Amino acid sequence: MEAVRAAASRGSAVPNILSIAGSDPSGGAGIQADIKSISANGGYALAVVTALTAQNTRGVTGVHTPPIDFLRQQLDAVAQDIVLDAVKIGMLGSADVARCIGSWLEQVRPAVVVLDPVMVATSGARLLDDDAVRAVLDLAARASLVTPNIPELAVLVGAEPAASWQEALHQGRELAGRLGTAVLVKGGHLPVPRCPDALILPADGRGDFPDALVFDGRRVATMNTHGTGCSLSSAIATRRAVTGDWGAAVREAKAWLEGALASSDLLRVGQGSGPVHHFHGLPEARHHRLFTDLAWHDTADIRREILDLPFVTALTDGVLPAADFVFYLQQDALYLREYSGILARAAALAPTESEQLFWLRCATSCLETEAELHRSWLDVETGARSGEGGPGPVTRAYCDHLAATSARGSYAVLVAAVLPCFWLYATVGDYVREHVLQEGSAEQAAHPYGAWIATYADPAFAAATAEARRIADRAHREGSSAERDAMLAAFRWSAAYECDFFDAPRARRGHAAPPQGADLREDAVLP
Numbered sequence: 001m002e003a004v005r006a007a008a009s010r011g012s013a014v015p016n017i018l019s020i021a022g023s024d025p026s027g028g029a030g031i032q033a034d035i036k037s038i039s040a041n042g043g044y045a046l047a048v049v050t051a052l053t054a055q056n057t058r059g060v061t062g063v064h065t066p067p068i069d070f071l072r073q074q075l076d077a078v079a080q081d082i083v084l085d086a087v088k089i090g091m092l093g094s095a096d097v098a099r100c101i102g103s104w105l106e107q108v109r110p111a112v113v114v115l116d117p118v119m120v121a122t123s124g125a126r127l128l129d130d131d132a133v134r135a136v137l138d139l140a141a142r143a144s145l146v147t148p149n150i151p152e153l154a155v156l157v158g159a160e161p162a163a164s165w166q167e168a169l170h171q172g173r174e175l176a177g178r179l180g181t182a183v184l185v186k187g188g189h190l191p192v193p194r195c196p197d198a199l200i201l202p203a204d205g206r207g208d209f210p211d212a213l214v215f216d217g218r219r220v221a222t223m224n225t226h227g228t229g230c231s232l233s234s235a236i237a238t239r240r241a242v243t244g245d246w247g248a249a250v251r252e253a254k255a256w257l258e259g260a261l262a263s264s265d266l267l268r269v270g271q272g273s274g275p276v277h278h279f280h281g282l283p284e285a286r287h288h289r290l291f292t293d294l295a296w297h298d299t300a301d302i303r304r305e306i307l308d309l310p311f312v313t314a315l316t317d318g319v320l321p322a323a324d325f326v327f328y329l330q331q332d333a334l335y336l337r338e339y340s341g342i343l344a345r346a347a348a349l350a351p352t353e354s355e356q357l358f359w360l361r362c363a364t365s366c367l368e369t370e371a372e373l374h375r376s377w378l379d380v381e382t383g384a385r386s387g388e389g390g391p392g393p394v395t396r397a398y399c400d401h402l403a404a405t406s407a408r409g410s411y412a413v414l415v416a417a418v419l420p421c422f423w424l425y426a427t428v429g430d431y432v433r434e435h436v437l438q439e440g441s442a443e444q445a446a447h448p449y450g451a452w453i454a455t456y457a458d459p460a461f462a463a464a465t466a467e468a469r470r471i472a473d474r475a476h477r478e479g480s481s482a483e484r485d486a487m488l489a490a491f492r493w494s495a496a497y498e499c500d501f502f503d504a505p506r507a508r509r510g511h512a513a514p515p516q517g518a519d520l521r522e523d524a525v526l527p
Ligand SMILES: Nc1ncnc2c1ncn2[C@@H]1O[C@H](COP(=O)(O)OP(=O)(O)OP(=O)(O)O)[C@@H](O)[C@H]1O
Pocket: 029, 120, 121, 122, 148, 149, 150, 186, 187, 188, 189, 195, 196, 197, 217, 218, 219, 220, 221, 222, 225, 226, 227, 228, 229, 230, 231, 232, 254, 257, 258, 261
């Protein structure tokens, strides 16, 4: 609460957060990361430099440590003038630096001190002398929170790096006990599918430690983890100064970092382990995002629903009732005829000849390849005629949505509306193939719906999907803000119709008889 009072006493809701750390000229770690992280999390950032590194995303090539007296001079300069609501300490480099900061802390006694005991960079380079560990432990005892990664935690407790989450928690408790300081155990370095962190707080005055507060988190699939530790510890210091609560601070900082990791591929920084996107939360950052990233993220719920539909699971397992598959194919043949016309309309609106040609080729192949597959399957396998019975309500609604979108005349929005038909089918095709079939195997040949699956899991279909995505991303980049919003809405509507379309065979059983002529195949399961 002291920090909150300090900030409040100056009449400002923006706390002053001091980073004492090394400089990373590539901007992803050290004081550069700290300044961005503090700013992105609502603080005013101050920075005192302990050491200068020469580094990039691939590694550290040199370290220069200015005279210790000058470090002290920087620390005194800021403390004599500015109320410090929280302090974050990063790279120390040597025992002398650690001792200098320790004696300054003793004198200034900031309300919140977060120590990230940096020892090795993500790239593997050493950032702390071997003989400095004792001095780091002394400094850690003066901190309010220490945030070691798995190897650093091991060095601080004098053990081998933890191989499991339980072992890491055990070491974290041991360190917290020895120091009398809160410890954040970070799961980033463990070979586990999730990315949990745990806050171990010393219980008030009783000297024992309650159960750790565990913060579960998803593991973002990215190489861009340069400076995650720096960014997290600065964010925690800032959110602690704002909220006055350690639990809230860690929860908020972790959620923010997850977003920064997930958006890191929007940046193009270096060839090694790149930085996170500290300012992913700004409205402007949304505009930098690819349409396909936004739309994919936005429709994760619908995709999950599709892959869980009885139609898709039964299709995957080869136990889908033939009558359902026949109904689905008949509806799809009707749909594809209209969809082909919509693609031709996209060609008519396309701004370049190459995009025009692309949509025309899609319009043609949609009838030739996909509809032909339907026709032959229906005729040969079942004797049923494609399109028999007319469109059902879902087919009608989906086609009307596409027709209305094309009539409104925006190429960008139309491209967004036709994209799920490519992308979701490629996804379902890949999913089905990965889950049951080895490509070209006897299983695929024997699978009752092998030919259908092969069409959508085909590399040529994947290539067309990639091109359609590229076009949508370009149209989005160049579109107005209203057009961008309309693109997302159109994509989501189409994705929802795709889901209903796969579910329509099951839903129809409630109000209609199976189509006539749908002879059931011997190996199919009766509905
Ligand atoms: N791939 C990932 N996805 C999500 N969160 C991650 C990922 N990698 C690390 N984190 C999180 O980032 C934070 C920093 O953890 P990590 O253990 O990587 O720190 P560090 O090694 O000190 O970082 P660095 O040395 O790269 O600055 C933790 O909250 C951890 O859970």
